[in-house]
Amino acid sequence: GANLISFPHPGSLSISESIPDEFEYDFNGIIGQGVAANQLTPQFWVGSLSSLEGYDGYWAKLNNSINSFSFNLPDDILFHKVEEQNNITVDYIQSINQAFYFVEKIQDFNIDDEDIIYAYNDNILVGSRKWSGEYTDIPVMGFMDETTLGYCKKGDIPRFLLEKSATNQII
Secondary structure (H helix, E strand, O other), X not given: OEEEEEOOOOOEEEHHHHOOHHHHOOEEEEEOOOOEEEEEEOOEEEEXXXXXXXXXXXXXXXXXXXXXXXXXXXXXXXXXXXXXXXXXXXXXXXXXXEEEEEXXXXXXXXXXXXXXXXXXXXXXXXXXXXXXXXXXXXXXXXXXXXXXXXXXXXXXXXXXXXXXXXXXEXX
């Protein structure tokens, strides 16, 4: 199931480096605020979340029960925030109810790293992400309260559109 955890150090560290090897295979995925990672095979993580950031909270999705564990925290960890890889301007509200769609590839389009994938529920923008290669994760926000009217509810299927950065054409 999903467990709320926090990274107890002021620096940042990659997911594989931060989780002890004997426990990493128990992790299926990790979700942060607007970012997510999914472990496809042991120590092969995909998605927009590549590092755990100091004092941030995450939902850890586990395959097996773990009574307790401690993060690997080397003494020489760098004290810096990793630059946002998918930093784009968004016109939607971050919701506590969200899902992530991992896209392995997009056929029939020549997609570039600066292209943006938008997620819509009807005509309401509920998420977006710059294309970052295979297994790009697109956050889709769900209904939370009156600030997120029209956002996805159980059973809704989002519609995805692609904006070509070179031409600003929406496909």
